[in-house]
Amino acid sequence: MSKITHIKLDNFTSFAGLDQAFSQGVNVIIGANGTGKTHLLKVLYAACAVTVGEDKDKGFALKLRSVFNPHEGRMGRLARRQSTSVKTKAVVTREGGVKLAAEFSNHTNKPEDVKVTGEASWKKEELAxxxxxxxxxxxxxxxxxxxxxxxxxxxxxxxxxxxxxxxxPS
Structure with missing residues (x-):
């Protein structure tokens, strides 16, 4: 089973920009309240979930929507809020350089309108x-x-x- 090695978020929720490689061992995420720790974990979870179990048939965009549950289901609500139109991108990389990416704007409503790349090759190997x-x-x-x-x-x-x-206790 391969591991996630890198994440890059541009204008995604609270992140103006995040470009983070992960170590081979355990990674600890620490930060003040409201800095995006949970959002980071949710993106990673969504990327893993579309490779196994009942979510394998879901696309990455649909899984992001179900994990984050944005207002009225609008994908654009996951874009970092700014006074102008904004493009959002989330890229997760696993061992071997395989990438899964989602791109959309703050005007995007439906998961079908999100540009997802690399999904077919991403789903070839399970990530638990x-x-x-x-x-x-x-x-x-x-x-x-x-x-x-x-x-x-x-x-x-x-x-x-x-x-x-x-x-x-159980």
Whole structure:
């Protein structure tokens, strides 16, 4: 199974421009509220989802619309807001240089009007994704984590062991 290696967003939601390569291992995304962390993950998820399962028959543009749920389903609502007309582009690259791209403007209404390129070659190999809801996990686990004598949680992750961090309840 291949991995996503790069993402480029131009005038997409909160991004005026993002050109980001990913490392081979784990990538951590950190930022203040409203900076686009979730939007970045949604684009990556949509790119993965169209290669597997029930979404394999969906196109990338349709999957973007269902993931972001823009007002009245209008794709143009995903364009970064400006006082003038704006062109938007999202490009996801995987190992081997295979690219999946979606281009549209703030005037685009339907997913069928989005120019998607590279979709046929993108779908030739599955890309699996996983979504871990940290907000749901934190309160459950936090109460059971080992605490310092002051009652505070330890600051170093190295203090946690597999036996001291319980699995989340089913």
């Amino acid at each position: 994704s996983a979504y871990i809801r940290s907000r749901k996990c934190w309160p459950t686990r936090q109460a059971s984590w080992p605490r310092q004598p002051s009652g505070k949680l330890p600051l170093k992750k190295s203090m946690w062991t597999s036996s001291s961090v319980p699995s989340s």
